[in-house]
Amino acid sequence: MIVLGMTGSIGMGKTETAHMFRALGVPVYDADQAVHDLYKKGGAGVDPIEQTFPGVCVDGAIDRERLSAQVMNDAAAFRKLEQIIHPLVRTDQKSFMAELIADHVPLVVLDVPLLFEGGGHAACDRVVVVSAPAAVQRQRVLARPGMSEEKFNTILSRQTPDAEKRARADFIIETDRGLMDAARQVAAIVAQLTGHEATSDRQDL
Numbered sequence: 001m002i003v004l005g006m007t008g009s010i011g012m013g014k015t016e017t018a019h020m021f022r023a024l025g026v027p028v029y030d031a032d033q034a035v036h037d038l039y040k041k042g043g044a045g046v047d048p049i050e051q052t053f054p055g056v057c058v059d060g061a062i063d064r065e066r067l068s069a070q071v072m073n074d075a076a077a078f079r080k081l082e083q084i085i086h087p088l089v090r091t092d093q094k095s096f097m098a099e100l101i102a103d104h105v106p107l108v109v110l111d112v113p114l115l116f117e118g119g120g121h122a123a124c125d126r127v128v129v130v131s132a133p134a135a136v137q138r139q140r141v142l143a144r145p146g147m148s149e150e151k152f153n154t155i156l157s158r159q160t161p162d163a164e165k166r167a168r169a170d171f172i173i174e175t176d177r178g179l180m181d182a183a184r185q186v187a188a189i190v191a192q193l194t195g196h197e198a199t200s201d202r203q204d205l
Helices: 013-023 031-039 045-051 066-073 075-100 134-142 149-157 163-166 178-192
Strands: 002-005 028-030 105-111 126-131 171-174
Touching: 002 013, 002 045, 002 178, 013 178, 028 031, 028 075, 031 075, 031 126, 031 171, 045 075, 066 075, 066 163, 075 105, 105 178, 126 163, 149 163, 171 178
Parallel strands: 002 105, 002 126, 028 105, 126 171
Antiparallel strands: none
16 A cells, blocks of 8 residues: 655645545545544543643633634644644544555555654655645635734744745645646546556546
8 A cells, every 4th residue: 555645835725635636536534634523522632632721622622713822822832732632643543544454445645734744754655745836825825714924924834844845745736727737636646656547536627
């Protein structure tokens, strides 16, 4: 089984790209979704996060806005949060991978925003970086509800620069040329790694 790590800075189009891999039948592990699940009522992250950051738990779940208010502008607090979350995500990822190995799946994508920052690339056979020009990235991100220049810049400061990601990538998917073009890039990567042409079941490409 080939493990393809996928990463990209905020606003680069990684979520849509993950959908394109899934449309070709490639299993995708979504690290962001795993974190969301850890924050839900009954999630494994709720108690340790509330103990470390009192007041962020509401009705048995982590309130992301309250948590963000405590960690967004505090690097030390953010590192504490990572020390709680990262091991839990790794455990979840191992369970996901174990099932695929048992099923002899030829290719899996690990969708991890902080792949390089957390050292996850070391466990991957190849790495694909989703990218777009800085102006496109900024426009996309600042259009999001609740986003500000300050928050955007803080998030960027915690991510490996796009230029460095591109330099370290085995593949780069450019997302500023439309969905059809991005889908062709994804299909070409899948074909190269699996040795056969990939066909999408999506109707909107």
